[in-house]
Amino acid sequence: MKQSQQSNDPLAAPPGMISVTVDGRTVLVPRTMPDWQGRQVPTTMLQACELAGVTVPHYCYHPKLPVAGNCRMCLVEYGVPALGPDRKPMRQPDGSLVIKKSPRPAIACATPVSPGMEIYTSTPTVKLMRQSVLEFLLINHPLDCPICDQAGECKLQEYSVEYGRASSRFVETKVHKNKQVDLGPRIMLDQERCILCSRCIRFTRDVVGDDALGIVNRGSYSAIAAYPGTTFDNNYTLNTADICPVGALTSKDFRFQMRVWFLKETMSLCASCGTGCNIVIGSRENRIYRFTPRQNDAVNSCWMCDYGRLNYRWIERADRLTNPGGTKLTKPDWEDAINGIAAGLKQTIPGHIAIVASARLTNEELYLVRRLAQFLGAPTDCAPRSGPADNLLLCADRNPNTKGAQLLGIAASLPGANLPVFARLIRNGTIRSLLVFGEDVTRHGIAPEDLARLDFLVASDIHSNGTTMISHYFLPGCAHVEKRGSFTNVHGRIQKFEKAVDPPGLARPELYWLSELVCRVTGQSVGRTVESVFEAMRAEVPAFRNIAWADLEDHGVATSV
Amino acid sequence: MSWAVPKEVEEKVDALVRRYPKPRSAVVMVLHALQEHFGCISPEAIEWTARKLGLRPINVLELVTFYPMFRREPFGKFHLRICRTLSCALAGSHQLHRHICEKLGLDPAKPGPQTSTDGLFTVEFVECLASCGTAPVIMCNETQHEQMTIEQVDKLLDQCRCKCGTGREGNLAAEHGFEP
Numbered sequence A: 001m002k003q004s005q006q007s008n009d010p011l012a013a014p015p016g017m018i019s020v021t022v023d024g025r026t027v028l029v030p031r032t033m034p035d036w037q038g039r040q041v042p043t044t045m046l047q048a049c050e051l052a053g054v055t056v057p058h059y060c061y062h063p064k065l066p067v068a069g070n071c072r073m074c075l076v077e078y079g080v081p082a083l084g085p086d087r088k089p090m091r092q093p094d095g096s097l098v099i100k101k102s103p104r105p106a107i108a109c110a111t112p113v114s115p116g117m118e119i120y121t122s123t124p125t126v127k128l129m130r131q132s133v134l135e136f137l138l139i140n141h142p143l144d145c146p147i148c149d150q151a152g153e154c155k156l157q158e159y160s161v162e163y164g165r166a167s168s169r170f171v172e173t174k175v176h177k178n179k180q181v182d183l184g185p186r187i188m189l190d191q192e193r194c195i196l197c198s199r200c201i202r203f204t205r206d207v208v209g210d211d212a213l214g215i216v217n218r219g220s221y222s223a224i225a226a227y228p229g230t231t232f233d234n235n236y237t238l239n240t241a242d243i244c245p246v247g248a249l250t251s252k253d254f255r256f257q258m259r260v261w262f263l264k265e266t267m268s269l270c271a272s273c274g275t276g277c278n279i280v281i282g283s284r285e286n287r288i289y290r291f292t293p294r295q296n297d298a299v300n301s302c303w304m305c306d307y308g309r310l311n312y313r314w315i316e317r318a319d320r321l322t323n324p325g326g327t328k329l330t331k332p333d334w335e336d337a338i339n340g341i342a343a344g345l346k347q348t349i350p351g352h353i354a355i356v357a358s359a360r361l362t363n364e365e366l367y368l369v370r371r372l373a374q375f376l377g378a379p380t381d382c383a384p385r386s387g388p389a390d391n392l393l394l395c396a397d398r399n400p401n402t403k404g405a406q407l408l409g410i411a412a413s414l415p416g417a418n419l420p421v422f423a424r425l426i427r428n429g430t431i432r433s434l435l436v437f438g439e440d441v442t443r444h445g446i447a448p449e450d451l452a453r454l455d456f457l458v459a460s461d462i463h464s465n466g467t468t469m470i471s472h473y474f475l476p477g478c479a480h481v482e483k484r485g486s487f488t489n490v491h492g493r494i495q496k497f498e499k500a501v502d503p504p505g506l507a508r509p510e511l512y513w514l515s516e517l518v519c520r521v522t523g524q525s526v527g528r529t530v531e532s533v534f535e536a537m538r539a540e541v542p543a544f545r546n547i548a549w550a551d552l553e554d555h556g557v558a559t560s561v
Numbered sequence B: 001m002s003w004a005v006p007k008e009v010e011e012k013v014d015a016l017v018r019r020y021p022k023p024r025s026a027v028v029m030v031l032h033a034l035q036e037h038f039g040c041i042s043p044e045a046i047e048w049t050a051r052k053l054g055l056r057p058i059n060v061l062e063l064v065t066f067y068p069m070f071r072r073e074p075f076g077k078f079h080l081r082i083c084r085t086l087s088c089a090l091a092g093s094h095q096l097h098r099h100i101c102e103k104l105g106l107d108p109a110k111p112g113p114q115t116s117t118d119g120l121f122t123v124e125f126v127e128c129l130a131s132c133g134t135a136p137v138i139m140c141n142e143t144q145h146e147q148m149t150i151e152q153v154d155k156l157l158d159q160c161r162c163k164c165g166t167g168r169e170g171n172l173a174a175e176h177g178f179e180p
């Protein structure tokens, strides 16, 4: 009897767990959970509600920022087990706990749960509190949703619909503030839309370490500001536009460009450095409008850098290669190009051919290059690309897949170390054929005069470049946003990305024509889909052995090596 | 002339900072010390304070703009604080405030302290001055004036002007019965 009563007893949770009741449903939650920095701290009501599948509306709370508890949107009612005169929990005749409801509500984001606690999130009082908080927030709000970039992904809109009043009772004059504060080179602030949640302040202070923003003035005149004469300019400022729950902070790059509900969202990666931040691409009618970070706690948390975020305009540049070409191709036709290249490659002699492949190509594409290189007896390398790193995400390696190129044996152990050797061997006539995939080797130490000595030069790239211009055959490739595939980031995490837009003209994903070339030259087919090439790669390359394409899911998998 | 904190003021600030476990905790006291010396908190004072306490200027600006007792500009010779809170409001302090503003050429609807163009008066509409029983209340510098009326306000303004020898035309002493 006692035994069975204990097993249902909220006070007898397994070690490390706490039993709480959310809107009548009892759930076991861990006693502690990670805070914004991943340190274990007592589980909050808001986290417990989330585990129970109950959403508590909130503005200032963000799982990756220190808790501020200032917006009061998350107010809930709660009760705790009542204690008898013996300081022991009192029980009803049926053995259940007597719950003493707190006379005051509590903010769910900052209140830890305790054993046996009951949380009520849908009482009339809670509803009224939410309605009142919203009413206060809207007092001086300009309600310019029709011209606001946040419309469609605005928490003020969403919560007003869900929890707010239908009409305003405010007949007084609204306080007006500055609607166009040029906070920094990439961020514009509308002080009237701000609800003063302080997320932006905490982000730049606590995550980036640049304490650049603050709240000036008082009461309804309070406003976000940078110190006069300074600008909000670090490599992460655009994240504040993402986490701003309203349309106060907007990206100068994206504002007034497109209504967010028209955007198609594609799961992708940033390809601007070796970190491989997970992103969502927003596109419409084959045009890219924005990159936004996608949460992956193993890589980029909820953030991405401004440099990577804005590095997409080149995709639309006018000098894109849109058809196969070259001095030996009479008409811009894929069939002719592949035939010509395959025929040329069949005549090459091992030891007299080399391959340079970009570390911007996917694992699958680099695997196909590896197949070619092995068959042709060609040494390979990549072109290194680097820039200053910072202490948050940006990595000195500005190629997205150097690690993959190394694991696949394409890159020299010091990427680029073979390039001067290739240059020398071309000059002394040893190397007679060169394949360049996705790079301009004239910018990496192999001079156009040297390239002119080759019997056979094949190149591919996205834009026309010094190498494609003088090659016998060139092929138009794709930006990563125009294809599917996977990259291996600097820490050895394999992550996949999906296609957002179509390539221009006759440009085709490298995988498409590399698999064709492999088939023609080696006589062996590895299929023409990303999945089939990945399978073949897995069977052959140890670093990928235990990983199936399907395992990559949304967040990727770490390689064992 | 370049802005500088005199040695004795800096020594005072250093002594204040030592009273707190963390330098940043001293920020309000440091600002008071600077305001006492300079008469107001200039951008230079904000930046100096930030450097002194290892803060960013925005952290100091937040405080300076939050607390009404910090002045961002020099105040007039006479600081008139008119109570706007309930008892005084009921007793007509809002009309007094409007009257004073209009007389001095200031905008009664504008928030925050305002100084008349002659630099004599700074008018501030403040919260309860803790003398609700004698509403409406106005403080002129550190002197409290109780149960004020429009007439008394006019007299007060004239008295102030008189003290500075910038009196308006006419015989103030005879009109109001006081010694210039």
Ligand code: SF4
Pocket: A193, A194, A195, A196, A197, A198, A199, A200, A201, A224, A240, A243, A244, A245, A246, A248, A249
């Ligand atoms: S600008 Fe946005 S993020 Fe910053 S305090 Fe205002 S509402 Fe919050």
Ligand code: SF4
Pocket: A270, A271, A272, A273, A274, A275, A276, A277, A300, A304, A305, A306, A307, A308, A309, A393, A394, A395
């Ligand atoms: S840190 Fe690297 S991967 Fe991340 S957004 Fe910046 S450039 Fe892209």
Ligand code: FES
Pocket: A057, A058, A059, A060, A061, A068, A069, A070, A071, A072, A073, A074, A075, A107, A108, A109, A110
């Ligand atoms: S989310 Fe809890 S107070 Fe803002």
Ligand code: FES
Pocket: B083, B084, B085, B086, B087, B088, B089, B127, B128, B129, B130, B131, B132, B135, B136, B137
């Ligand atoms: S209300 Fe004016 S002094 Fe208190």
